[in-house]
Amino acid sequence: MIQAVHAKSPPVTGISKARAIVIGAGLGGLASAMRLGAKGYHVTVVDRLDVPGGRGSCIWKDGHRFDLGPTIVTVPQVFKELWAACGRDFHSEVDLRPLDPFYEIRWPDGSTFTARQDTDAMKAEVARLSPGDVAGYEAFLRDSEERYWFGFEDLGRRPMNKLRDLIEVLPTFVRMRADRSVFGHAAKRVRDERLRMALSFHPLFIGGDPFNVTSMYILVSHLEKAFGVHYAMGGVAEMARAMATVVTDQGGRLRMNAEVDEILVRDGRAQGVRLKDGEVLSSDIVVSNADAGFSYSNLLRHQTKRRWTDQRLKRSRWSMGLYVWYFGTKGTRAMWPDVGHHTILNGPRYRGLVRDIFLRGKLSDDMSLYVHRPSVTDPSVAPEGDDTFYVLSPVPHLGHRNPVDWDAEREPYREKMIAMLDRELLPGFADRITASETFTPVEFRDRYLSPFGSGFSIEPRILQSAWFRPHNVSEEIEGLYLTGAGTHPGAGLPGVVSSAEVLAQLVPDAVGVATVDRLAAE
Template identity: 55%
Template sequence: MLTPSTSPRPLDSRPHAVVIGSGFGGLAAAVRLGARGYRVTVLEQLDAPGGRAYVHRQDGYTFDAGPTVITAPFLFDELWALCGRKLSDDVDLRPVAPFYRVRFDDGTVFDYSGDAEAMRREVARIAPDDVEGYEAFVRASEAIYQVGFEQLGDIPFDRWTDMARVLPDLVKLEGWRTVHGLASRHVRDEKLRVILTFQSLLVGGNPFSTTAVYCLIAYLERRWGVHFAMGGTGALVRGLVGLIEGQGGEVRCGQSVREILVDGGAACGVELTSGTRLAADVVVSNADAAATYRHLLPARHRRRWTDRRLARARYSMSLFVWYFGTRRQYPDVAHHTILLGPRYRPLLDDIFRRQHLADDFSLYLHRPTATDPSLAPPGCDAFYVLAPVPHLGSGTDWRERAEPYRQRIEQRLHETLLPGLREQVATSLMTTPQDFQDRLGSVNGAAFSFEPLLTQSAWFRPHNRSEEVDRLYLVGAGTHPGAGVPGVLTSAKVLDRIVPHADTLRRARPQPDDESTGSPHAHAAHRLA
């Protein structure tokens, strides 16, 4: 019998999958589940899909809130192919060159690209004695990529024996080193070491503590390039939503989940903050992994990811992001610029170890209008500038610190890349670590969930197949293989190996006139629906 707090079962009789969150991991999971016979409902608490890939529109400017570096486009190609389409049918991906323009505090500039010969010339220009060492680093990065990404990226690490089997490969590839340690093994020039290691910050890791497995990013970028979606990253979100709807699924925005429902040791649906309950044969959480266990799955169902363990875990840094549009264009500024401050390791120590908001900073400046002028009014530019900062464990009160911090960043940009900036700003908004916690649901306001340490990777991370209850699965930055667009898309790919095909669940369902057979979970879902 239906109750006021229970949503009715639609006429579609396919097994139902509920996906919590519409970030790239959740949307990719929905497409893959739809291709395997599920009716999929994606629940998003914000007013539009995307999660960290939300889109802000203000005063004629378009700002991608989150990921702007798109690598491994084949992972998007796979999703479109599952729906009998091509990515190019819906999204125009353009290569970006250089990948990054790195500007040091002394004014030295390095153009980082995927062109092997151009990279050799750039390395020879700033560190002539390190050309051979640089090429050795690239070879090491390729070897790590072949194992860490191609062979293990979409493999579930359900058992400790799964980890034990790959340990010999990790030792051989020097995965026990840190990102900076592996780079330092091959090159001596300090600037070149910075150039080869800052990418780990793009997935929330301190290069001085992140496992060297993440050196695979260097080869991933060289192999597949860095791209930008015309119209902004939001174009990829819109395209994925279109795929889901084309499969007969739906994306519901403004729907916040209060609890994952469990019966007989298995997830059987969700309860929304409105009180509405949705029955499900499987539940996939693309919410922050730590928040999934701390806030959505009641403590009585948790044995491994207890509140105590979650409190002891190490979380990634957070981000301060200032989005702004200018009344003029800055044509000499690259699409992606890394603007380094006077300190490297000491600043990272402040962010990751001391949990101290320092007076100096290193910045990532995104100028999407370098590739797509339509994101700003004619003759104008759209930007966002991002500073890695400590997560909320630092105790920083961002209500007081945000505007002074923004002003220091504005001054720094004025002095370096964007002269006259203060007089040119036409529109402005900010995201702080407090927003990552309050708006995006990240524990401690961490921008990338768990810090990617060796002891928090693979089997040591929350598993893609929940260790706590059956029929609950996790995707996104906080589970295997980790953060970054390729990581979260691959976490959804893992589901193909561990979620039963919809036909298997359909055959196991109890018939309406015979609830004496079938699993307790099937009975619970049938009663709830």
């Protein structure tokens, strides 16, 4: 459990009463609220759900806690720096546990690959599968580290909202062959098809097609090696609650069960929001952690847009959808001792399945699965002796020509999952299932207001990344800022938290801001 610390955030001082409204209490919105509170703003966070966390929230069912979205924490220093900006100590409030191994990948032929932080252990795994690929793997690691320093520590942690920001980095993009795909880069370094998959699948964790997403994203391999993979005890939902506590300790408010209907604009400047029930909340700046596409197409539906028009958003490529099955099993904690915290089960196809999902919009008969078994690390997720599982399958989003009818396919797809899990990972589990819940792209559309039910907003292709992505400061409306997965630098916990760091570089300090009180008086 997360323990409250005695040291509170420094109180807001000075004469300013500058107000900020943050739309959405997802991880990006909460991180933004923390950053704004540290800058002296009086922050109100508004969210339509009943708990903070957005996609990182959880639900309870029959004694099982189901983490709905993110399951791992990488690059924990971005959280440490976020807490430090608020005068607090992250590790005193959040209990992170390093995982070893990170995950196991399994293929239909029975071969496996175990990912760990130790470089020698990883080289041994590569050698076990394909001895001739060890040198190529070492080169891949060097490539990954170089792209980490450029793509994450440089581009990912500073604004990219001006054209000159892009022009300055174009030579580096060219030198690093950013036009090549993640899979293409892996294929250049190793020959074994299993290793090519193991080194290229990571973009799926942020909604990208490995065969089309820019090779800059091989930086994830360095993230894992350098910083490890962690689990937050209590789940990411506990991290969200800890973030919400920081916000309220700073004097901010969380308005849950309150949905924003529209961002209010006067004379070209954001002035606040109108809620669905008609209530108006005034502010000096507005930060939207709603999906960037939803923000522009719905929350600004009465405003004329120059760049992020409805037509442009429809032409954009969106990340895939997700089918997630959450279920509990009775009396299984000691069963399946070879099944750890994270397992990736590959179907018979890699390239063909990805093409069906991203390009053809077809729900395939075969599937690949990400299996999360947090009960091996965190007993609090299930009753004693029981297990809690989260099984995710990438599927097409709802924006294809003939979208999947999930009313008809929800249960048949789950039955296919059961057959694959019983055959390849959890024999006999179906007879022990207790609690069960499924999320499809329909739930992502309706619960999170995600365009086309996409799992991770706009896909991170090269012409939809950095300057090409929705900017953290809106070029459409003065005083409007955006944060979260659909903005720069992108999806994933490090990405959305870094978007708040970028936001803090763009938003002026509260002292000296022309407040709504002063504007009203004038």
